[in-house]
Amino acid sequence: MERVIDPFDQTELLVPPFATSDMTIARAERARRGEIREVRFASEHGHRWPLWDVIEGPLEPYHLGISAELTAKLRRWHDVWIANVSVKSRWESPAVRQVWNEEGRGLALELFEEIWWSADVADVHWDDGLGVYG
Template structure:
């Protein structure tokens, strides 16, 4: 009987230096480049636009320098991230699991 491959695990979180908040650890049976892009998973145009806008809001906040500009902006961003995670889970449910890691060094 063939060995069953482990499901892919896509991690969703923004980080400086990579404009797509998508990450995947390599596995022996499925090497990956770690820093992923929407095309790597065949994501919809709608989700691709949402991912870019969500990252851009996070990047514009200059978190390392001053933290979020307001609690309201942070909560709006956080809510959108959770919604994006749900859409991502739906779009990749046949082949991958999604972990949403809320990245926030300073509020």
């Protein structure tokens, strides 16, 4: 992955494949001004979407400007969780759980790419680790 030096504080920044060095430096400036929010990607009972702002709480896709295509994918993915996990029970099918986890990792990366300019994404949907993109 490409790296660039932030001219403000001389820190090394990773340039995502979908961004340029200039965009990455500009985003770092936005972060210094407190303009990058942290979004947690996780399904929870009682909320329609797997999107959470660490300060404001539950989010809807329109709050983040997510595309219609990704919104539909998130809806289908979250619906699988709702259909398979209740408040009192966990996954009955390890195979369905594994596929759901793998799809979730891919969706978290898609989400990060779409909202990168305004947010970091903490992928906490899965129960075997933690991924933070940003």
